[in-house]
Amino acid sequence: MPKFSANLSFLYQELPFLDRFAAAEKDGFCALEYLGPYAEPKEKVADALKASGLKQALFNVPSGDWAGGERGIACLPDRIDEFRHGVTLALDYAKALDCPQVNVISGLAPKGADPQVLEKVLVDNLKYAAARAADAGVKLLIEPINLRDIPGFFLSTTEHAERILDKVGSENLYIQYDFYHMQIMQGDLIPTFTRLRDRIAHVQIADNPGRNEPGSGEINYRFIFSELDRLGYDGWVGCEYKPKAGTSEGLGWMKPYLE
Numbered sequence: 001m002p003k004f005s006a007n008l009s010f011l012y013q014e015l016p017f018l019d020r021f022a023a024a025e026k027d028g029f030c031a032l033e034y035l036g037p038y039a040e041p042k043e044k045v046a047d048a049l050k051a052s053g054l055k056q057a058l059f060n061v062p063s064g065d066w067a068g069g070e071r072g073i074a075c076l077p078d079r080i081d082e083f084r085h086g087v088t089l090a091l092d093y094a095k096a097l098d099c100p101q102v103n104v105i106s107g108l109a110p111k112g113a114d115p116q117v118l119e120k121v122l123v124d125n126l127k128y129a130a131a132r133a134a135d136a137g138v139k140l141l142i143e144p145i146n147l148r149d150i151p152g153f154f155l156s157t158t159e160h161a162e163r164i165l166d167k168v169g170s171e172n173l174y175i176q177y178d179f180y181h182m183q184i185m186q187g188d189l190i191p192t193f194t195r196l197r198d199r200i201a202h203v204q205i206a207d208n209p210g211r212n213e214p215g216s217g218e219i220n221y222r223f224i225f226s227e228l229d230r231l232g233y234d235g236w237v238g239c240e241y242k243p244k245a246g247t248s249e250g251l252g253w254m255k256p257y258l259e
């Protein structure tokens with residue numbers, strides 16, 4: 001049976017951030033994830049998590065000025081110190097929230113930048129971060145993201161993610177496989193997941209087109225969930241979609257999987 005994690009940066013937008021925890025528990029989720037907890041003190045987030053009884057599945061390492069259009073800073077040559085301070089902050093929150101994994105958002109490739117330079121910065125930053133995270137008992141992840149939603153994103157295919165993992169050479173670096181992004185970029189979802197099974201630590205779901213509830217589009221999630229079970233995937237399934245008309249109202253797709 002898949003274990004579903006509610007992505008609170010997408011679900012329950014109708015509620016204040018810390019009130020989303022209890023709402024997710026009430027609807028049957030087992031865990032939580034979100035882009036970042038950093039706007040709240042870690043003690044306050046830990047209290048809300050404890051009160052909900054849910055597990056913290058994941059969040060992102062600080063990713064620059066998100067509201068201002070940045071999408072991560074890990075590949076940017078002039079932001080190395082900031083990235084590494086962000087790793088320290090993320091691991092501090094991970095400890096307070098007992099969170100087993102954090103995700104690095106790679107960043108937009110600046111116009112005219114040499115991709116080889118960006119790749120070297122990303123690889124060096126990930127070597128640093130994977131070692132720090134290993135010391136803290138936390139897995140480090142990277143996520144390919146589709147270029148239609150985020151034009152210019154530096155890491156957009158599983159092949160590129162594999163190359164980065166090979167170059168970093170750490171046993172503590174994994175792929176976050178987002179079925180929605182990979183349907184847009186590559187398709188061939190289950191054969192790709194199967195091939196990369198040992199390198200994937202977290203998956204996320206949404207349907208295409210629209211990035212709405214599973215079952216609203218072209219991806220066969222019933223088949224995907226049964227394949228995840230068959231392949232022995234025991235990580236979380238992050239629900240990172242835009243509810244079409246209210247989060248709780250749109251959870252009919254999840255009911256058959258609740259025990």
Ligand SMILES: O=C(O)[C@H](O)C(=O)CO
Pocket residue numbers: 035060105143145178181204240
């Ligand atoms: O958008 C996504 O798919 C990510 O998982 C994320 O965390 C921010 O881009």
Ligand SMILES: [Mg+2]
Pocket residue numbers: 143178204240
């Ligand atoms: Mg995602």
